[in-house]
Amino acid sequence: VINLKREIKRELELIEPPDLWAMIQEYARADSAVAGLPDRRRPPAALWVALAAVTLLLALVASSLPRNEVQTVDTRPAAEPPQVGGDPDSDEGASSVDVQISSCRGGSGIVTAGFEVTKRSSLRLLNDPSDYIVRIKVVDEAGPIGVAAAVVRNVYPNNPKEAEAVAPIADTSPAGPVVTNCFLEDVQRVAGT
């Protein structure tokens, strides 16, 4: 028993533990960002009551304001939705969504591409309420034949999804397209979700 204890300790100490503090803070930031997003899966009834009350209150306040006040309008261009995916070293926090193509099949003008959404860390079960558009380039022997796209909701890791072609798939052979490969084109978070 003494040998076992000593040997486990000796062998484990041969492997230097990494400094994970930066990673921990990044995870915590991602958690905070997701916590700040609305959870559409369980919209509480009280929320609607509260929203109605606030709307009514604002309407009352607005109607009591003098009409000749200068209105301030924000003319800045709307922010671009964050581009996500692909870069594991990105500091995007909760916006980091990685996608892996898991299958690709097609014929008769329709191509279905399977893919799996993974987070930077496959362990993080962040039920992200945002929508993401995943575009997948479909290729046959002659080259690209179309793009498959899908809107993905409630992103969580290792949840297989499928994207069906929305663009016409060019027939490059009499029997229809012979899909040879699919490549991830981009993953984009839908703004405002």
Added chain:
Amino acid sequence: MRVTEVRGAVEELYRSEGPRLWSAVRGFTGDGDISDDAVAEAFAQLLRRGEEVRNPAAWVWATAFRVAARELGRRRTTQPDPPDTPVDAGMPDQQVLSAIARLSERQRAAVILHYYADRPVKEIAELLGTTAAAVSVHLFRARNHLRNLLGDDL
């Protein structure tokens, strides 16, 4: 306690417990990536929960092991033919860790927590969500199995 104080306390705990916890999870899983994620996840959750956690050190150990066990389970279901032993567990100077990698998951956790982390059987039982008697059985069987694998060296 303010956010900065929570952060400072969690960082202090990470500096004192993190490396040892990482090594323990590494011994349990045989996988550095799972260990990174499990330990980071546990401390990140601790940061979020702050004062809700009454015994942060015990909590973070339990959470890291649970997260790691969950990932091992997930890999078993998503990878149809996983190797018998983790890829990086078979280095020539890691015979004991290689042997431990061939134990059952519960036995591995019990062995690492008992012999590496010096946790008493009762505490291991709480951490693994089982009874002290079951942990004792896991340790007994694990020792026998390791003796068969490693010979009389142990």
